[in-house]
Amino acid sequence: MFREHAASMQSRPSSEAEQLIVRLLKRTMPFQVISEGMLQSVAAVSRPFSYRAGEVIYRAGDKADDVYVVVSGAVDHLLSDTPTTVERNRVMHSGDVFGWAAVLGQDKRVRLATATCVETAEVIRINGAALIERLNDDPATAKVVMSRFATMITREFGAPAAAAQIVAPNRTVSDAPAAVPRPRGHATGLALTLYRISRWLRSPKPFLMLLGFALFLGFWYLSVQVWKLPRFREMPGLTTVFHEWFSKNPTYGLSFYTPEYYQDIWVSVRRVGIAFFLATALGVPLGLFLGWSRTFREYVFPVFEMLRPIPVLAWVPLAILMFSGSETPVIFLTFLASFFATALNTMLGVESIDESYTRAADCLGASKMQVFRHVIVPGAMPYIFTGLQISVGVAWFSLVAAEMVSGQFGLGYVINTSYTMVRYPTIGIGMITLGAVGYVTSALVRIVGDSMMQWRVRELALGGR
Amino acid sequence: MSTVVKAAGTPTSAKAQAGEIVVSSVGKSYGEGQFVKEVVKDCSFTIERGKLTVMIGPSGCGKSTLIRLLAGFEKPTSGSIKINGKPVTGPGKDRLVLFQESALFPWMTTYDNIMYGPRARGEDTKEARSLAEMLLDKVGLRAFRKKYPTQLSGGMQRRAELARAMINNPEVMILDEPFRGLDAMSKELMWEYYSRLYEESGRTNFFITTDIDEAIFLADRLLIMTNVPTQVRAVVEIDIPRPRDLVSLVDDDRANEVKMEALSLLHEEAMKSFAGGSKAAADFIEAYSKRLRTKKE
Ligand SMILES: Nc1ncnc2c1ncn2[C@@H]1O[C@H](COP(=O)(O)OP(=O)(O)OP(=O)(O)O)[C@@H](O)[C@H]1O
Ligand SMILES: [Mg+2]
Numbered sequence: 001m002f003r004e005h006a007a008s009m010q011s012r013p014s015s016e017a018e019q020l021i022v023r024l025l026k027r028t029m030p031f032q033v034i035s036e037g038m039l040q041s042v043a044a045v046s047r048p049f050s051y052r053a054g055e056v057i058y059r060a061g062d063k064a065d066d067v068y069v070v071v072s073g074a075v076d077h078l079l080s081d082t083p084t085t086v087e088r089n090r091v092m093h094s095g096d097v098f099g100w101a102a103v104l105g106q107d108k109r110v111r112l113a114t115a116t117c118v119e120t121a122e123v124i125r126i127n128g129a130a131l132i133e134r135l136n137d138d139p140a141t142a143k144v145v146m147s148r149f150a151t152m153i154t155r156e157f158g159a160p161a162a163a164a165q166i167v168a169p170n171r172t173v174s175d176a177p178a179a180v181p182r183p184r185g186h187a188t189g190l191a192l193t194l195y196r197i198s199r200w201l202r203s204p205k206p207f208l209m210l211l212g213f214a215l216f217l218g219f220w221y222l223s224v225q226v227w228k229l230p231r232f233r234e235m236p237g238l239t240t241v242f243h244e245w246f247s248k249n250p251t252y253g254l255s256f257y258t259p260e261y262y263q264d265i266w267v268s269v270r271r272v273g274i275a276f277f278l279a280t281a282l283g284v285p286l287g288l289f290l291g292w293s294r295t296f297r298e299y300v301f302p303v304f305e306m307l308r309p310i311p312v313l314a315w316v317p318l319a320i321l322m323f324s325g326s327e328t329p330v331i332f333l334t335f336l337a338s339f340f341a342t343a344l345n346t347m348l349g350v351e352s353i354d355e356s357y358t359r360a361a362d363c364l365g366a367s368k369m370q371v372f373r374h375v376i377v378p379g380a381m382p383y384i385f386t387g388l389q390i391s392v393g394v395a396w397f398s399l400v401a402a403e404m405v406s407g408q409f410g411l412g413y414v415i416n417t418s419y420t421m422v423r424y425p426t427i428g429i430g431m432i433t434l435g436a437v438g439y440v441t442s443a444l445v446r447i448v449g450d451s452m453m454q455w456r457v458r459e460l461a462l463g464g465r
Numbered sequence: 466m467s468t469v470v471k472a473a474g475t476p477t478s479a480k481a482q483a484g485e486i487v488v489s490s491v492g493k494s495y496g497e498g499q500f501v502k503e504v505v506k507d508c509s510f511t512i513e514r515g516k517l518t519v520m521i522g523p524s525g526c527g528k529s530t531l532i533r534l535l536a537g538f539e540k541p542t543s544g545s546i547k548i549n550g551k552p553v554t555g556p557g558k559d560r561l562v563l564f565q566e567s568a569l570f571p572w573m574t575t576y577d578n579i580m581y582g583p584r585a586r587g588e589d590t591k592e593a594r595s596l597a598e599m600l601l602d603k604v605g606l607r608a609f610r611k612k613y614p615t616q617l618s619g620g621m622q623r624r625a626e627l628a629r630a631m632i633n634n635p636e637v638m639i640l641d642e643p644f645r646g647l648d649a650m651s652k653e654l655m656w657e658y659y660s661r662l663y664e665e666s667g668r669t670n671f672f673i674t675t676d677i678d679e680a681i682f683l684a685d686r687l688l689i690m691t692n693v694p695t696q697v698r699a700v701v702e703i704d705i706p707r708p709r710d711l712v713s714l715v716d717d718d719r720a721n722e723v724k725m726e727a728l729s730l731l732h733e734e735a736m737k738s739f740a741g742g743s744k745a746a747a748d749f750i751e752a753y754s755k756r757l758r759t760k761k762e
Contacts (some may be wrong), residue, residue, distance in 0.1 A: 027649065032715070034676070095649040194639040359538065363562045364582035364633065374585070379570035392481050455572045 019042040027095045030145050038134070045130035051075075051117035057099075064101035066125040068169065070094055073121025078114045094233055098200050100149055100377055102128025193447055234424075241428035252423035254414065254430075261429075265437060267409040272395045272441065274375040275331050279338035284384060287346020292376055298346075308340045310397040316405050326406055333402035337394040338390050345387025349380030383454060385449035392445050396438045411437070483667035484549065484559070485605035486512040492545035492694075493530055504530045506694035507544070512637075516661050517670040519680045521727065522690025522698075523734045528673045529565050531695070532641045535671070536562040541554040548637065554701065558586075561635035563626065564674075565642050575625050576601070576610040582633040593632065600628040603658055620647050627655065630664060637669045646680065653711055656682050664707055677727055681720055682709055687725055690735045699730055 021043040025031040031039060048071070051057055057068070057075065075092040092098050101111055108127065111252045135142035200206065221238040244250050248257045255261060290297045290304070312333050318327040357379060361371045403412025411434045418426035450456070502526040511735040512518045522528050533539045534546060537555040546553045548560065565575050569578045579600060583593040601607045604624035614622055627643055644652050660683055663670050680687055687701040701723055704715070715718045
């Protein structure tokens with residue numbers, strides 16, 4: 001099915017316009033260096049057209065009448081339905097020619113691709129049949145022009161220039177057609193965070209979030225205190241927990257107004273902090289070496305993979321045997337899962353680095369050590385920080401497990417003792433506090449990550465706009 | 466080792482640089498047993514020192530494979546490659562290779578990317594820095610020196626990559642389709658700049674392309690490659706005097722003669738690839754030759 005385009009079709013070109021067409025044709029590959037007479041003859045069967053951004057010039061399956069020469073702007077050419085080729089996308093700019101199906105034999109004049117205008121484009125449309133007719137007046141020139149068409153088509157269908165564009169996942173953003181950036185102020189991690197917050201506030205998300213919380217709290221309140229559902233009857237009710245939490249004189253001795261509350265938070269944060277610091281200090285280098293040195297990995301990785309799935313609780317006896325006191329075993333247990341998460345993600349980060357980066361560094365004369373410092377470390381950074389976010393999460397997870405089993409003070413300890421001592425509202429206070437503190441630490445890691453990876457900050461900020 | 470200082474500044478004195486590459490009956494296959502794919506077959510050619518040799522061949526014929534062999538990242542299955550008489554055993558500082566898929570480091574700004582080579586070699590000198598400034602101007606990226614690659618358009622990234630390669634002054638410079646993906650205008654500017662740079666430095670250059678105009682504008686000699694498994698199909702000496710001028714080249718008889726010759730060879734090779742290639746393209750060729758035949762009768 002062929003659509004006649006409504007796009008500002010212009011009247012038959014005057015001879016001046018024809019001269020312009022001739023000049024433009026000269027700049028294209030198939031019509032270079034051919035005689036002026038022939039060009040004029042071709043120009044006579046050409047019409048200038050313009051398309052707006054977003055307009056579809058033709059679709060795969062349409063009847064092909066015209067060959068197109070791009071004068072200005074950009075046209076996206078998506079080749080998708082030939083069985084022997086992969087889907088391939090090319091953007092045509094000034095001087096490029098597309099739509100050559102129009103010069104094929106009568107029965108083959110069908111579009112194989114879809115052409116869409118991406119940037120207001122001016123094109124010259126040359127009627128395919130008329131072009132062949134004109135060219136046939138001069139077989140020698142016809143041969144030249146046709147062989148150039150052939151070369152172009154080969155380029156399009158042959159082994160992929162586009163394959164070179166197939167990108168490793170960590171490069172997707174850089175290979176997306178980047179918008180020409182407007183010069184902007186210095187985007188810091190903080191600026192990005194603020195930007196994210198302001199964008200978040202303007203979106204429907206805060207509303208949804210409040211609604212989510214309201215539903216959750218409402219369900220809590222109703223199920224425990226109003227409906228008194230069978231399984232929920234023993235649970236501390238919403239109002240009980242909040243009343244206790246905000247009470248200057250709490251029944252069970254824990255609220256915003258008691259120093260014990262802050263001491264418990266502090267103890268837990270400190271344990272997580274130490275464990276997280278150690279896990280990072282040891283896990284990142286281990287991960288880097290695991291990813292970097294094949295030999296090292298052969299030695300270490302199997303052991304690593306065997307230890308990794310062991311749950312924290314299974315480590316408890318060993319931890320207590322190994323370390324004296326109650327503090328060190330808790331920190332050790334908190335450290336473990338974090339360490340594995342960090343090391344593993346760092347290793348994956350190194351593996352994710354595209355070989356072209358290390359090759360480029362090699363070629364530019366970097367030593368092995370320099371490749372490590374300048375390519376491996378920064379290249380793995382995005383994964384490292386993903387790993388660190390997971391790591392804080394599992395640190396809190398293990399901390400509570402450890403505090404419940406051994407240890408004194410801390411939020412996990414509070415939750416556990418509140419249960420044994422039948423101070424049910426305090427369980428609620430402990431859990432909500434844990435959630436909030438955990439969220440804050442994870443957000444902190446993200447902010448630090450953003451500020452250490454300016455290049456990603458920019459990348460993401462650019463993508464978000 | 467030559468220093469960065471000389472890269473663009475000193476004209477004739479550098480002419481006598483070393484850097485002859487001899488490729489003799491090189492073969493390269495991938496895979497094993499019944500899955501073996503021969504990409505390069507009994508391929509021999511010489512890249513003469515101080516000359517700009519351009520290789521052109523159909524897409525997918527094995528050009529980039531040859532580059533990886535020259536760079537030393539892969540070893541030939543048979544035959545040998547020698548630089549200055551010494552066999553290539555691995556990547557070396559005597560060659561600078563700009564791979565087709567080589568990329569800017571996303572974690573460095575444009576300027577840091579360009580300065581990477583000199584810094585890695587401990588040559589972060591005043592000269593290197595001023596050369597970097599000059600290159601930034603040449604490739605039109607001065608305003609973008611502090612931007613990260615993701616903030617540049619595709620063409621800008623390409624130009625930055627080029628500057629990163631050109632700041633170094635190796636004996637041999639090997640470039641795999643460096644201007645691929647640039648728009649017509651900046652492509653022509655880059656041709657002019659690159660050929661000027663070559664004329665000034667006189668170092669050995671090996672340049673891969675699929676663009677015949679680019680090849681003719683740049684080359685001292687042109688290697689036309691066969692389809693896969695690739696070999697040298699023809700060597701064309703392009704004896705058009707330098708410095709060349711794009712505009713006058715359009716009407717230069719010798720240039721057009723070479724162009725026709727090269728195009729017809731390339732066309733033949735391209736036709737061969739249709740057997741296993743695209744049906745649509747094969748149809749096209751068939752229709753086209755039929756039309757020519759009827760015309761002649
Ligand atoms: N590592 C590999 N394993 C198997 N086959 C390969 C490998 N590398 C390349 N090939 C094959 O070798 C052929 C030539 O590839 P190469 O990239 O050298 O072509 P090219 O001439 O550079 O093409 P282009 O002009 O599109 O860049 C292709 O058919 C490709 O499939
Ligand atoms: Mg290639």
